[in-house]
Amino acid sequence: MFWGSRDRPAAEPLGKKGVMEEQKPLRFKKRETEVYVGNLPPDISEEEIRYLLKDFNPLRVHRVQSGYRCFAFVDLGSAHRVALAIQELNGKPFHSRKLYVNSSRRSPKRPPDGAQRPQELQVSQRPSGRGFAEIAAYLQLTPKAPGDPRETARPRTPLFAVPMEMRGSFLVPLLRECFRDLGWLATVCHTGGDVGLLVTSIVPRTPFFWAMHVTETLHQNMQALFSTLAEAEEQQPYLQDAAVQRGARCLAEYHLGTYGRAWNRCWVVDRVDSWAVVLFVDFGQSATVPVQCLRSLDSDDFWTIPPLAQPFMLRKGILSSYQRTHHILKGRITGALNLEPQILKFEELR
Structure with missing residues (x-):
């Protein structure tokens, strides 16, 4: 167990020669290749932290x-990766909190004695974008106490709330502002049968994820879109500070894992000071980027190709491993959620 400054005992009862000794505070070896990540949820696991980075x-x-x-x-293995992580993640909304990310060589700020619990970002049912990234609360059904002692309690069934960024109240207005014409949406929502899905983003500890439906049309759209963006990126001016507001269509660098970084379409969800929270519409992935790093992409010519990724829900289990991102899942689409028809239910073949 780790002790805070308020919880730490003032003395060791049995020190050297039986003398009471003050317990020294815990210290951690700081390295230039380490990054400090603060204001994490108390129940987060090391696997989720690894997935976050x-x-x-x-x-x-x-x-x-x-x-x-x-x-x-x-x-992270290098000071360069530490700098990139700080730029990408510091101030990013995560599980209704605001992350504090900096070099471990700098001592993280500690709350003063008697400080209240760190203030959390409020999760709104309205599409405000706050608390947007990876919002995934789930509830547990508590079984009733059995009337007969011989009666066995039913196992608890987890209920997962639909992430904010996948809800129709948020997603449909976003798509309408980006693509204007949503005629393709009806076709997407009625997809079914055996499919292969290229996973682009996973909502931790839930069955929800974003993926691309692997088809010949997808291959053609990817080639056309990425080649167009590659040719246009240097010609697109950076956005003026006043233009970076919720609803702006723009271009930002997206990290494609081992493939490196590339400029991709995104939509500004929110702005906090000099940072913008954006959604990469072709990957279902949110990111916090500096305002000065966004390029203009407001011409409708760049928004004729529908988004490459769409939301899915696994019928059984969850995609808890960060290693599943950018891998293909084979299975069957069995329908859509009743109240959120834009989310398709997927059954993976084992």
Whole structure:
């Protein structure tokens, strides 16, 4: 167990020669290849922390919990990756919180004694975009107490809330602002049968994920879109500061894992000071990027090809491993959610 400054005992009862000794505070070895990640949810696992920093090839994760405070030191292998992680993740909404990410060589700020629990970003049912990234709360059904002692309790069934970025109240207005004509949406929602899905983003600890339906049409759209963006990226001016507002269509760098970075279409969900929260519409992935790093992409010519990825829900189990991203799942689409028809149900073949 780790002790905070308020919880730590003032003395060791049995020190050297029987003398009471003050317990020294815990210290961690700081390295230039480590990044500090603070304001994490108390129940987060090391696997989820590793997934959070998956784009930066984390080598080791050291999770620390002190009372309600949870943070981690993650070894990324190089100071360059540390700088990229800070630029990408610092201030990013995560599980209704705002991440604090900096170099582990800089001591993280500690709340003063008597400080209240860190303020969390409020999760809104309205499509405001706050708390947008990876919002996935789930509830447990509590079985009733059996009237007969011989009666066995039913196993608890998990219920998963639909992530905010997948809800129709958020997604449909976003798509309408980006693509204007949504005639293709009806065809997407009625897809069924045996399919292959290229996973682009996973909502941790839930059955929800984003993926591309692998077809010949997808292959053609990817070639046309990526070649067009590659030719246009240097010609597109950077957005003026006043233009970076919710609803702006723009271009930002997206990290494609081992394939490196490339400029891709995105939509501004929210802005916090000099940072913008954007959704990469072709990958279903959100990111927090500096305002000055966004390029203009407001011409309708860049938005004629429908988004490459769409939301899915696994019928059984969850995609908990970060290693499943950018891999193909084979299975069958069995229908759509009743209240959220834009989310298709997927049954994976084992």
